[in-house]
Amino acid sequence: MILTVTPNPSLDRTYEIPALERGAVLRATADRVDPGGKGVNVSRAVAAAGQRTVAVLPLGGPEGALLARLLEELGIEAAGVPVAGSTRVNISVAEPDGTLTKLNASGPELSDAEAEAVLEAVRTRVESADWIACCGSLPRGLAPEWYAELVARAHRAGARIALDTSGPSLTAALRERPDVVKPNAEELAQAVGRPLATVGEAVKAAEELRGLGARAVLASLGADGQLLVDETGAYFGTARVAAVRSNVGAGDASLAGFLAAGGSGPAALASAVAHGAAAVQLPGSAMPTPADLDPSAVVTTSDIPLDRVLKEPA
Numbered sequence: 001m002i003l004t005v006t007p008n009p010s011l012d013r014t015y016e017i018p019a020l021e022r023g024a025v026l027r028a029t030a031d032r033v034d035p036g037g038k039g040v041n042v043s044r045a046v047a048a049a050g051q052r053t054v055a056v057l058p059l060g061g062p063e064g065a066l067l068a069r070l071l072e073e074l075g076i077e078a079a080g081v082p083v084a085g086s087t088r089v090n091i092s093v094a095e096p097d098g099t100l101t102k103l104n105a106s107g108p109e110l111s112d113a114e115a116e117a118v119l120e121a122v123r124t125r126v127e128s129a130d131w132i133a134c135c136g137s138l139p140r141g142l143a144p145e146w147y148a149e150l151v152a153r154a155h156r157a158g159a160r161i162a163l164d165t166s167g168p169s170l171t172a173a174l175r176e177r178p179d180v181v182k183p184n185a186e187e188l189a190q191a192v193g194r195p196l197a198t199v200g201e202a203v204k205a206a207e208e209l210r211g212l213g214a215r216a217v218l219a220s221l222g223a224d225g226q227l228l229v230d231e232t233g234a235y236f237g238t239a240r241v242a243a244v245r246s247n248v249g250a251g252d253a254s255l256a257g258f259l260a261a262g263g264s265g266p267a268a269l270a271s272a273v274a275h276g277a278a279a280v281q282l283p284g285s286a287m288p289t290p291a292d293l294d295p296s297a298v299v300t301t302s303d304i305p306l307d308r309v310l311k312e313p314a
């Protein structure tokens with residue numbers, strides 16, 4: 001079972017508009033709502049891959065109730081922790097040329113008791129979890145060390161941890177030796193405090209995160225591919241993508257693919273790349289099903305193109 005923890009989940013509303021114009025009243029041509037937050041998306045993708053998952057998340061207000069209902073409709077088991085504040089709503093504005101503007105709310109402030117209740121919801125399920133995926137930003141009220149505490153407690157209980165966060169909460173958690181961390185290029189650059197222009201520089205940065213405590217680093221480099229750096233070496237994966245529709249949640253789909261395929265080694269990297277490539281070709285934050293995957297479009301290699309200049313430097 002893959003347990004996900006999303007301390008700041010969201011309802012993701014996507015509006016499609018002909019063109020974004022500041023200061024105007026814009027009419028949407030279509031809109032949709034998806035259950036969101038990075039760990040929630042990992043659970044959606046793991047469930048779509050046919051594996052068991054439980055999503056631990058604080059839920060509050062009418063938005064929290066709707067999020068719980070949407071997860072139930074998808075058949076995803078949610079361990080909701082009731083909180084006083086309302087679950088946030090994040091807005092995406094999608095234009096026909098593929099440009100996507102995202103507005104993320106800060107979400108409710110959690111009290112100490114609520115933050116502890118989330119940790120307790122994890123503790124009671126840790127034994128049946130093959131992996132615990134801890135994902136996304138921390139809501140107000142949680143100290144940057146909250147993920148570090150979660151990693152430490154889960155390790156004491158014998159679980160393996162995948163962590164997808166950034167900034168001070170990533171830095172603090174590295175000390176507790178998470179089994180895999182999943183930064184994107186920007187987060188990787190931020191973590192090492194310098195820009196990344198080539199694949200080789202990204203490999204160096206990932207090695208540095210290993211030096212700081214991460215056992216493995218799965219880094220998504222956007223259109224440039226994905227990197228896995230672990231104790232056996234470095235691997236690089238790319239996939240052919242016909243047309244990008246929405247990259248919201250693509251990193252979450254990748255992490256789900258990685259964990260669903262065992263969570264280590266080049267075969268898991270190939271699964272991560274296949275899931276990420278499928279996700280960017282789907283609308284909004286839709287998660288790929290096995291029918292959407294095209295493993296034949298994926299190439300992985302340990303012969304890393306170190307000098308390749310990143311299309312999206314970070």
Ligand SMILES: O=P(O)(O)OC[C@@]1(O)O[C@H](CO)[C@@H](O)[C@@H]1O
Pocket residue numbers: 008010012035036037038041090104135136137138248249250251252285
């Ligand atoms: O504000 P955070 O926690 O960093 O990110 C939240 C979020 O942007 O991440 C997901 C996509 O990865 C969305 O479902 C959600 O809206």
